[in-house]
Amino acid sequence: MSATITNPLRVGLRQERVIAPQCLIIFGASGDLTHRKLVPALFELFQQRRLPSEFALLGCARRPWSDEEFRQKMAEAMGAKVSDNRMAWDQFSAGMFYEPVDLQQPEDLVKLGHRLQEIDRLRATRSNRTFYLSVSPKFYGSGCRALADAGLLKDPDRSRVVIEKPFGRDYSSAQALNKVVQACGQEKQIFRIDHYLGKETVQNIMVLRFANTIFEPIWNRNYISSVQITAAETVGVEERAGYYETSGALRDMVQNHLTQMLAITAMETPGRFDPEAIRSEKAKVLQAARLADEQEPWNCCIRGQYGPGGSQAAPLAGYRQEPGVDPNSTTETYVAMKLFIDNWRWQGVPFYVRTGKRLPKRLSEVVLTFREAPVHLFDAAGGSPTANQLILRIQPDEGAEFRFDVKSPGSGMRSRPVEMEFSYDESFGEPSDEGYVRLLADAMLGDPTLFTRSDEVEAAWRLYTPLLELIEDSPWQLPIHPYESRTWGPAASDALLARDGLLWRRP
Template sequence: MPSLLTNPLRVGLRQERVITPQCIVIFGASGDLTHRKLVPALFELYRQRRLPSEFAVLGCARRPWSDEEFRQKMAEALADEIREHPSAWDSFSQGLFYEPVDLQQSDHLVRLAGRLEAIDRLRATRGNRTFYLSVSPEFYGSGCRALAGAGLLADPERSRVVIEKPFGRDYGSAQALNKVVQACAKESQVFRIDHYLGKETVQNILVMRFANTIFEPIWNRNYIANVQITAAETVGVEERAGYYETSGALRDMVQNHLTQILALTAMEPPGRFDAEAIRNEKAKVLQAARLAREDEPWKCCVRGQYSRGGSAASPLPGYRDEPGVNPNSTTETYVAMKLFINNWRWQGVPFYLRTGKRLPKRLSEVVLTFREAPVHLFDAAGGAPTPNQLILRIQPDEGAEIRFEVKAPGSGMRSRPVDMAFSYDDSFGEPSDEGYVRLLADAMLGDPTLYTRSDEVEAAWRLYTPLLELIEEAPWQLPVHPYEARTWGPAAADNLMAEDGLVWRRP
């Protein structure tokens, strides 16, 4: 029988759950996220026949658009997909509607409730509603209050609310926002989204660990020497200067994306595969995590900011040269740090987190480096044996590889490292869904497995509180180091690793 990995079967690989009749209501529907991610993801679900015929999308924003204008705007955003699937768009677009709404105006919410009832009758969506807050973070709390005040979150079985990141700016604000949200809806109705968790390869961390007996017995401090988690981007701040100047890489990437990957990598096996069991274990890991130097946090973290770089033919501006950025900005576009997890499995194993903009390569990966053999019996071609590594590639080349030593050809017994790789595209013959496709489907299904629970959010913010306080109160202790665009970050980040006799992996 042919192997699934070597001879992928295109039929029957997906085992999808059926979404009930549904109306998804997008607040901030005139914004970039709706055009680039949300409606394209819903169209993809429709094309895959994972949306029922009884569905509707109601866009809401302050702009006085009509249903037809909203459909036209979405058609322009999806022009390439529509050219390939015109008939699918014709039927999908009939479920798109628009209602001008200001969440701060109570009469607008009354009108919205009436429009939803009309859509329920027209599209037979049976009162099942998912409210997506794609609005400025300052309106998350008031938006939930407005929906609850209008009675739109009263039924926990048929209504839910999806909240975009960032959920708070620090530990205190995350706690306050959680109190507001939980006063408006039950925790089971609240879906705090992190689009990284929608990636197949992030979910694959769980399968790699808990479905393979060759990995789980060695996934601990006895065999693993250190863990590196990297999220590198080649782009600069682009059009996000207004947001980025108030957040920086620590809030924008580390507190959510990298920390969620850390939790999945380090969590204990759940007692069963369900949402609460998995989220319980993730929360425990984050509650056990700490900065490597809690007494002197500036010694375990490096902040950087990209300066001008590139080439003479293709120069790249520095962060302070970008439109909308303060020319004296001290906002970090790069962060590297060292953490420990104080539990039985990971005691003493350093976790290194790194993210940055304008780096040489776009990639996200987890690298687990194993301890060296206790005795070096063989000479190595490179001077010393390379430690074994397991590399989980999250993007863009989704897959995994194992690095181990083999005998080099020729006389003598010299070893050299080789890689054994797995690729999603090569093995399954189809590209992975974009993260929002999976996450929107899960929200409409009421499955919170890949969403962040309130205690997870608060534990993540608590972990980085000492660094955030330093940036606010004593920034000279955690300065921003410049690094040239399209390099791997400031020298200070290399020194952070060199203190432990290590180097960052540079693919």
């Protein structure tokens, strides 16, 4: 969103709940996520005065840094964000500490316990602790266990654990991991993060649906003919080849982010705005979702991989040519699939989901296409009548638009489509918070609404189990279709919709 002069009447109007005195402990503090997302988000919360004065951040990793080194490294990595706000950073960083910790070493956990007690005394953080596991996924279970064994999760009201994605690699590993973490603490202590849920526009889907009377009556199979959910990236694999080779687009994007968008779009109305009520509805709709053809998943899923592209002046490497990628890799960088939800609201309505790297535009959106009018009384100026569409733009150009037909000016009665537009930028003129700002604040407040519950995670993995098994057992049945970088994916993906007489929306 573009920067604009702040609305002076808007300042301070948001009545955020106050975070209790708190120590946030980040494991994996020397990693990328800490300086790219977590510390900037905490600094933003500090600048918005949403952190209590009794706040401390304790970075933990294996590197033998001192408190001062940790502060300096974070400041360097954040660049202008710090240099432009030096005074605020000095105040904020006074509450930043570092402790070398190897989660696999019990004596390190004992040391950590003592350090936390010292910080409690120093910063009056009152033993309220949020542990953030920004470590390799293989350490999620053992990390939780180590914290529990050290007695650091003993108080369910004062300690919680935030776990990054991916939560498991498939249904059975997610189940096993859930068992481990649930043995370490109560479910209310576990915060499984999906940063898409921190986006204003994803949350806005709920408000749009449940705060307005005009949408909910038509938000069902009687009026909606299909739903498309897209998350397109222009970037390639970049420096994440190591991780991406073991995950692919299905695990990296579809199972979590796109499935969360699907759940929020398709869920039933919760009885009240309450974390458990909302998460129950999301879990229910995911439990009712299935691949369009579970027996022969290759009929409803297309995998792709970007090849070289770009121009002569700025050529783009193909996925297999990227550093760190196996030259014969069969990891998908693009997935498109068709799903159904077997419940009264959505029976028979196809949900098309796609995500890919190196597509022409960076965007995420949900498109609801409505059924055509039963009788066409008017000629369409464009040749054929267009169905109404509601487009929820998650990013960028956050907002929504509604396409409907009006009379084309002039003699005769010809119809043509127009768009009614809502833009966050034009209506609010202020950038929304980064997803992590919202999610970190919510975790420290103990509000799990925007975090995924164990049954949601398991339902999401179960949904894609036929695909994951197929890829594992007989990958040739789900071949990788190459596509040129900066195109809208393989032709087979278009064919998936063409079979139903539809097209992907070209944003």
